[in-house]
Amino acid sequence: MTTLPRIFPNTSRVLSRTRCLSWLSSSCRSYSKKIVKENDIVLLKHRNNPSAPIVTGKLRSGRKTTLSATSNWRDGIENDHIIGKELREVVTSRKGVHYRILEPTLAEYTDCSPRIVTPIYSQDASLIVSLLDLHPTPPRPNDTNEDRLEIFEAGTGHGALTLHLARAIHAANPPAPIPVPIEPTEVNNTQLEQNLAIDKTWREARRAVIHTLDINAAHSQHAAQVVKNFRKGLYFPNVDFHTGTIEEYISRRMAEPEDPFLDHAILDLPSTHEYFEIVSKAMKTNGTLIGFCPSITQINSCVLLTKQKNLPLFLEKVIEIGGAVGGREWDVRLVTPRALKNESGEKKPAVDAVGEVEDRKVSETSNNRGEMVCRPKVGGRVSGGGFVGLWRRITPFSQ
Ligand SMILES: C[S@@+](CC[C@H](N)C(=O)[O-])C[C@H]1O[C@@H](n2cnc3c(N)ncnc32)[C@H](O)[C@@H]1O
Structure with missing residues (x-):
């Protein structure tokens, strides 16, 4: 479920009238510093070769990130192995490949x-x-x-x-x-209206x-x-x-x-x-x-x-x-x-x-x-x- 419905339940009527709640779902969480937290997105850079890095989705505990899905080389990594690590630390995939955890630049x-x-x-x-x-x-x-x-x-x-x-x-x-x-x-349409x-x-x-x-x-x-x-x-x-x-x-x-x-x-x-x-x-x-x-x-x-x-x-x-x-x-x-x-x-x-x-x-x-x-x-x-x-x-x- 996205953050918005969790914050504002029973809001479909108001939301259907309002398309521009853009920032609400995105600015509620504090910025991560150096420790990777749940919901962060990180860059996994192969430690030993210059192959293209991988940008993960939002890291959810209990799930895994697919690193390669080709028929002869399927590999992945548990998100729980990334969450809690510091940036620049190395994680190891299921197949034993090492990746460095980085924060992706915009590019x-x-x-x-x-x-x-x-x-x-x-x-x-x-x-x-x-x-x-x-x-x-x-x-x-x-x-x-x-x-x-x-x-x-x-x-x-x-x-x-x-x-x-x-x-x-x-x-x-x-x-x-x-x-x-x-x-x-909480059903709080007044607060929702104010936020809108x-x-x-x-x-x-x-x-x-x-x-x-x-x-x-x-x-x-x-x-x-x-x-x-x-x-x-x-x-x-x-x-x-x-x-x-x-x-x-x-x-x-x-x-x-x-x-x-x-x-x-x-x-x-x-x-x-x-x-x-x-x-x-x-x-x-x-x-x-x-x-x-x-x-x-x-x-x-x-x-x-x-x-x-x-x-x-x-x-x-x-x-x-x-x-x-x-x-x-x-x-x-x-x-x-x-x-x-x-x-x-x-x-x-x-x-x-x-x-x-x-x-x-x-x-x-x-x-x-x-x-x-x-x-x-x-x-x-x-x-x-x-x-x-x-x-x-x-x-x-x-x-
Ligand atoms: C090559 S992509 C653009 C990539 C984008 N500049 C970027 O940096 O990610 C071309 C996009 O134009 C859209 N498109 C095609 N014909 C269009 C039209 N007549 N009006 C608006 N968008 C159109 C396509 O749906 C497609 O998403």
Whole structure:
């Protein structure tokens, strides 16, 4: 049973009206120091070889953690052998393999926790967060600035990037309130209502929020659990999880009497380009839109669509990431080859070293004749897996 129903029995009526009790189940327990306690999550690192470490689930007494479930090598460890040990101590599995007990870093946690969808790996997530250039300031007494930093992410997936983003904005929010505990046997709806009201007030006063959306409810729930289980929900209150389509979410927010509200948006889902128009409409001028695509041709689709629809987005950079720290920058532009320009009898424009003319005003027809430049920038480093495009929202949409 989760902590929440234990604390608040007979609450389904109230809870069904309230989706945002996020922190209640996560912030009631004290932090472990060096001794591993029941319900902690630990990292088990093979003592003698560099194989991938294992992130356990919440350690429950009397249960075991599976270390390997392959048909020719099944191994596990009793949780009671881990609970009560100090961090850095060594435990031995049923098959006699030694593991060191550690507290997982955020990167280890997102990379190694059990998943149902492929996450953005931690070094790539860190790079994406750094591209947003976030500088959250802590709340100050008498601060009259009511601006809220809002970041939109789709899809949520494993919650790996969500957790990196939530950590990055954490400093901006005041400490989340700790709810008054209610005895499991006690029927105390008044206290529950008070806790809910405090939670609601705190949420409305947040100075920075990650809105993360996934079309798949199972992915969203799994990701919420991933975020909630890290360091006992430390970053969970910074995130609002949404399930549904991007169109539904943005249209609902834009229907409220609200100007563009997003400071940043990150898209990691199939057919990224299809969401550029609606997402960019919700973005504040100067905000960044990041598309994470597995291939450079998908970045191209975004570039072409931006031109075709004349979206107020400027492509600042394209970076190849994965397997390398820092990433390699690519040159991605829509150009008209010189031969085509001459053919049309236009005045010869300035040409770059490889005989291409950058096409700043491209109509749908001319797109068919233009070509994409896609190449690593000279002097770049190493290769990798995915591609990140960073666009900046430049001017307002014309009315
Ligand atoms: C590769 S995963 C994202 C991984 C995530 N960035 C992370 O770091 O863990 C892609 C996610 O996009 C979701 N998705 C696919 N199509 C979608 C859509 N049209 N709208 C919202 N989410 C979508 C999928 O359900 C999946 O969970």
